[in-house]
Amino acid sequence: xxxxxxxxxxxxxxxxxxxxxxxxxxxxxxxxxxxxxxxxxxxxxxxxxxxxxxxxxxxxxxxxxxxxxxxxxxxxxxxxxxxxxxxxxxxxxxxxxxxxxxxxxxxxxxxxxxxxx
Amino acid sequence: xxxxxxxxxxxxxxxxxxxxxxxxxxxxxxxxxxxxxxxxxxxxxxxxxxxxxxxxxxxxxxxxxxxxxxxxxxxxxxxxxxxxxxxxxxxxxxxxxxxxxxxxxxx
Numbered sequence: 001x002x003x004x005x006x007x008x009x010x011x012x013x014x015x016x017x018x019x020x021x022x023x024x025x026x027x028x029x030x031x032x033x034x035x036x037x038x039x040x041x042x043x044x045x046x047x048x049x050x051x052x053x054x055x056x057x058x059x060x061x062x063x064x065x066x067x068x069x070x071x072x073x074x075x076x077x078x079x080x081x082x083x084x085x086x087x088x089x090x091x092x093x094x095x096x097x098x099x100x101x102x103x104x105x106x107x108x109x110x111x112x113x114x115x116x117x
Numbered sequence: 118x119x120x121x122x123x124x125x126x127x128x129x130x131x132x133x134x135x136x137x138x139x140x141x142x143x144x145x146x147x148x149x150x151x152x153x154x155x156x157x158x159x160x161x162x163x164x165x166x167x168x169x170x171x172x173x174x175x176x177x178x179x180x181x182x183x184x185x186x187x188x189x190x191x192x193x194x195x196x197x198x199x200x201x202x203x204x205x206x207x208x209x210x211x212x213x214x215x216x217x218x219x220x221x222x223x224x
Contacts, residue, residue, distance in 0.1 A: 048215070103147075
């Protein structure tokens with residue numbers, strides 16, 4: 001059974017770079033039929049797609065975040081990562097990793113990242 | 118493409134029918150619905166407009182076409198009180214968009 005687990009810092013200061021990793025078990029990030037993505041949700045608010053990576057390294061990003069986001073895949077460790085630069089309080093959110101195609105079938109449990117000085 | 122969900126909050130009694138709406142800013146052909154409970158990740162309910170995901174009870178159904186889509190819960194159970202989001206995939210450039218959500222709470 002596929003399991004996705006996010007890891008990374010929970011508390012950050014403004015202007016720092018957020019780095020999260022999604023460890024994948026029960027599946028392979030080298031699958032040619034799946035995309036691997038990040039979605040976030042500010043507390044009490046809705047869902048926002050951040051970006052997605054394919055096993056080839058091809059990436060797709062939300063235009064609103066594109067200038068600050070990098071998503072990469074690490075096939076040897078069966079994981080993929082999110083880097084978000086110059087964070088502000090507005091980046092405080094639950095961050096979910098996911099396996100998806102057109103539809104998001106599998107979600108990680110999510111991790112709350114708080115940006116505060 | 119922008120997805121607008123209505124109503125923002127729907128108050129329903131257990132056993133009653135709930136109808137949630139998702140309107141797209143232009144005609145689309147793929148739409149999914151997710152359920153989210155407090156402290157949990159979203160769970161896929163419906164994909165490809167009307168196909169129930171694995172393990173989803175038959176009381177959940179999706180319908181619609183063009184710009185108007187509906188999620189219907191035929192007889193609300195206590196475990197169905199939650200947030201519901203619609204989601205669309207745009208083929209090019211590849212983007213995944215969510216509606217702002219509808220909260221179904223107990224009347």
